[in-house]
């Protein structure tokens with residue numbers, strides 16, 4: 001028996017060479033009767049080294065012929081899949097005549113998530129093995145499936161609970177001498193679907209809709225279509241052609257950047273030098289959530305799903321019962337999606353989930369997440385109480401989206417254990433957790449919050465304390481520009497369309513209707529920008545000498561809070577309705593508003609809409625980096641991709657800026673700033689100017705142009 005060993009993500013080229021050499025040697029040696037391919041260290045293969053994709057010759061082109069070589073071997077080749085078989089790794093397994101997997105193994109073709117397609121004949125072999133609908137789903141989503149599902153789909157021949165390699169050797173011995181023709185996937189026809197053409201057409205529409213401008217899913221579908229329409233060799237040619245298109249698209253680079261950015265933010269560090277190496281997380285065996293509004297409900301659900309026992313607290317029985325019902329509904333829905341159902345979550349067990357109005361029940365929890373509404377006085381009152389009731393080591397987290405962490409911490413006797421954990425709605429679905437450290441927050445508290453993010457299957461991003469932190473702070477100038485564009489002549493649907501065409505899930509006005517216009521209104525009232533505390537005689541469209549638009553306030557004064565009141569920037573079929581329709585009332589309201597303020601409406605083209613919204617957001621990003629609020633551009637990008645619906649295939653706002661070119665971003669900001677001198681958000685940040693002055697360096701070098709002293713933390 002010849003044994004070939006594959007190494008996960010080591011030098012791909014060396015693995016390929018070893019595979020080719022081993023196969024040739026095995027074929028030439030008459031004493032070898034069968035071949036078994038396995039990985040090292042309990043992992044079959046996670047595919048190509050993603051960093052190597054910038055050198056095309058090293059990958060796609062090289063693996064296909066080797067997979068063919070495996071398949072054409074006259075000796076049976078068995079894949080022993082342990083750990084993961086992903087991308088090129090699974091394509092190798094598809095070339096084998098038999099596949100045997102450990103029960104805990106995972107498989108998938110995630111190339112699409114990297115802006116590519118399985119370019120080593122995977123788009124041609126997988127449909128032949130498991131049928132077009134399932135193959136298409138795996139290839140266009142890139143999802144990883146467990147071995148148990150792979151067995152049901154026919155992707156593997158057998159799963160084992162014990163030693164996969166021994167089982168594979170047994171299988172190989174058993175099949176020696178059996179005909180290999182029926183095991184060669186390239187020779188099999190693609191299984192028929194009743195109306196293949198109609199199926200593919202419908203699938204294409206769905207894929208395009210979900211892709212939101214991302215090329216890879218559509219080209220994956222085209223490659224699978226080729227498998228249904230042409231012989232294997234022709235399909236392979238088409239696959240290669242499409243692979244080359246994707247490889248040279250900027251989207252693949254953006255998606256690969258996003259892959260590494262998400263891993264890079266896990267290695268958090270503060271300007272004071274704290275990091276994983278200086279802090280270990282505290283165990284979180286029991287948690288509490290205060291406030292069962294929209295955010296609190298999602299947070300409780302998220303904790304229960306992660307098997308962390310939770311005490312859920314509300315201010316009185318009426319709110320508690322309302323919250324309890326809503327949480328139970330969410331958990332039932334989540335349980336239905338899981339294999340073990342409600343039993344697996346065990347949320348009816350009071351030891352797992354307890355509802356109370358009694359603060360004293362929080363005495364033994366390891367971590368509290370306060371999720372009451374955005375009111376500093378209320379939050380301080382709660383934190384003061386927590387600091388008295390909770391055990392000494394308990395971590396006190398606040399789910400604020402903008403408020404000052406230091407001020408909240410000042411209400412406690414243990415500011416080192418106070419930290420911001422900004423969840424995104426719906427909290428049990430959205431992947432982002434913005435983790436905000438204050439002046440006194442300890443490294444242990446940061447490490448614990450980061451570990452919590454991981455346990456909740458979220459991406460934790462550590463940032464510093466400032467109004468709006470990173471995500472919302474960058475969002476303010478973006479939304480502000482969107483509203484200014486309305487004042488100047490545009491309409492909500494026109495602005496949204498441009499940003500949705502760019503790839504955002506929803507544009508700023510649809511988003512604001514969904515979130516509720518009253519949220520921002522309350523916050524602006526709190527800041528004294530509108531409402532009774534606004535000094536008499538304040539000009540309608542100016543605050544502290546800067547341009548201000550009262551449009552959102554005026555809508556709220558008309559009771560237009562968005563979806564919840566069936567009217568906002570759009571109109572909806574009913575209160576709570578989701579279908580936004582342009583509203584003639586709003587259009588005439590905007591005309592009257594412009595007349596009142598002597599604004600002459602003008603036509604605003606798509607380029608201006610896009611640039612003013614995006615470049616002002618990016619500009620704020622540069623200011624955030626310069627202030628040391630985030631430790632690198634990838635932090636901002638990960639926040640935007642995972643929390644704000646930024647199109648992943650554009651790599652995040654800062655990566656996008658690097659692809660547009662910083663000189664162009666600067667030029668445009670300068671132009672818009674000259675036209676609107678009373679809008680500070682359009683004034684180019686000093687850091688952006690510096691980067692342009694030093695010659696527009698690549699994004700990975702940006703931070704090296706900041707002097708250490710610039711950090712305000």
Ligand SMILES: CCCCCCCC/C=C\C=C\CC(=O)SCCNC(=O)CCNC(=O)[C@H](O)C(C)(C)COP(=O)(O)OP(=O)(O)OC[C@H]1O[C@@H](n2cnc3c(N)ncnc32)[C@H](O)[C@@H]1OP(=O)(O)O
Pocket residue numbers: 006009012015016044045046047048049050051059060062063084086087088089090092110111114118119120260263264
């Ligand atoms: C059988 C032989 C084939 C091998 C040679 C192939 C030759 C290539 C030819 C053709 C091309 C094929 C296309 C592809 O294969 S594209 C790559 C497809 N694979 C993937 O997309 C897998 C990506 N990785 C993951 O999904 C996960 O990392 C996973 C493997 C599931 C492990 O997850 P987890 O345990 O959570 O660990 P991390 O994600 O944090 O990863 C740990 C570190 O490893 C780095 N990593 C992981 N995968 C890759 C990769 N494919 N290339 C480069 N680096 C990778 C990751 O960045 C982490 O590094 P660090 O700790 O420094 O951040």
